[in-house]
Amino acid sequence: MSMDFAPPKYAQVMTAIQQRIRDGEYAPGDMLPSETQLVREFGVGRTTVVRALQTLAMQGWIEREHGRGSFVKGRPESPAERVRPGLSTAEHPESAENIVSVARVPAPRHVAKLMGVDERTPVIARHRVTRQGDRVSAAETLWFPLEIALGTDLDKPDPLRHGVRQHLQAVKHLRIDHVTERLTARKPTKEEAELLGSSSPVLGVLATVHDPAGSVLLVLSVALPGDLHELEDVYQVS
Amino acid sequence: MSMDFAPPKYAQVMTAIQQRIRDGEYAPGDMLPSETQLVREFGVGRTTVVRALQTLAMQGWIEREHGRGSFVKGRPESPAERVRPGLSTAEHPESAENIVSVARVPAPRHVAKLMGVDERTPVIARHRVTRQGDRVSAAETLWFPLEIALGTDLDKPDPLRHGVRQHLQAVKHLRIDHVTERLTARKPTKEEAELLGSSSPVLGVLATVHDPAGSVLLVLSVALPGDLHELEDVYQVS
């Protein structure tokens, strides 16, 4: 059975309006249709339209003025836009083609340090790649402490179709709370260079993923070829 | 008549709960009273309680789990701090030793694009270095549109002792509002390699600095040798 879940109506209204703003149909400064008009257009209750508009306002897409109307601000630029390679790596679904190898290996020095265990403690290393068309656009390694991987499929070479984060949540109720990322420029390791088919500089992302208590769920390292990737960040100055 | 306006009820509920979290009455991890209980306690409709709780959740005070309850996160922390090479470069004071050269040159393609002007439009290029002990730890170039530099000392090779940001503010009342940064890994240019004394990979930061109206005040490019620099970033997950 095709059980595709429809997103909630208020979210549908939000996406529709966001799309129109991006398309320029609603330009910055324009007044949006009134709540009543939107109610008619989308065939939903005012509660729903109001919730969509108020959420958009909180996210900075629009501005609402009591008695006048809602106006396009067109500047959804918020700290939410930051690229977060660490998190997206933990969330991305896997497929058979992008698993390179999964093995139990002694923890490399820098990984052991981040996990707070002794060097050479055995850990699970899960090597993957991401493809963009024909080319390998990223080489990723995820390291798991044994006690985390215990009872999960993280130590098996089968693809996790819902991603690592989902798997941890579903199988062991482990929740990701925060991520520490360290970014640097470096040469790819021999293995990475082979996978990427190039030894030009890479952006190295080393991320430590924690649960709410601060324990390390995994450490991950991503090598992003410099000629393929740019990380963008916009911020307000106090 | 003392017409003091009572804040809306949903806001009253929010502040009450926030207060209890701050006081420790609701400790992190605790389950909040259920919506129904809060309805009874505050004598308001469920709509109101739900709105309060959902807003608190969006602000990061609590977490709501479908079917289980609402839980104190006790973490109204703002989006985590991030290193911002772009801004600090604009703020750092200069000294005679770290000015390499200042000249009027045609805008390079990528700079012209960010400024929104034609390629080869003349701009002021200000080349600098940062030292760490004996070693040059960063090579920076700041490009200014002519109309910005006009009437300032930005086009003169004398060090700006209070930094570029201060100078713009003091001399022309120009205020920095936001910065867009693009990060990538690349090989240093010939000039950068010479200044840095190495041609190992660098972290390239290309930042566009805007005033409140969105006009570009300057574009700056920083080359950070990968073996000397790491950019760290911590963030909360949803």
Added chain:
DNA sequence: CTTGCCCACTCGTCCGCACAAGTAACCGAG
């Protein structure tokens, strides 16, 4: 003991309605 179902409880979403309050255009009295 284990398994599977039921049920009470939780939050998620949505509706229709009501009234308050701010805004702006119109219109008539002066």
Added chain:
DNA sequence: CTCGGTTACTTGTGCGGACGAGTGGGCAAG
């Protein structure tokens, strides 16, 4: 002409009710 009120719009807030869906404990059948 100016002024002030009326009126038709807008958003802000609030209620009660309804149904859906996820969670977890209890309970009875196996």
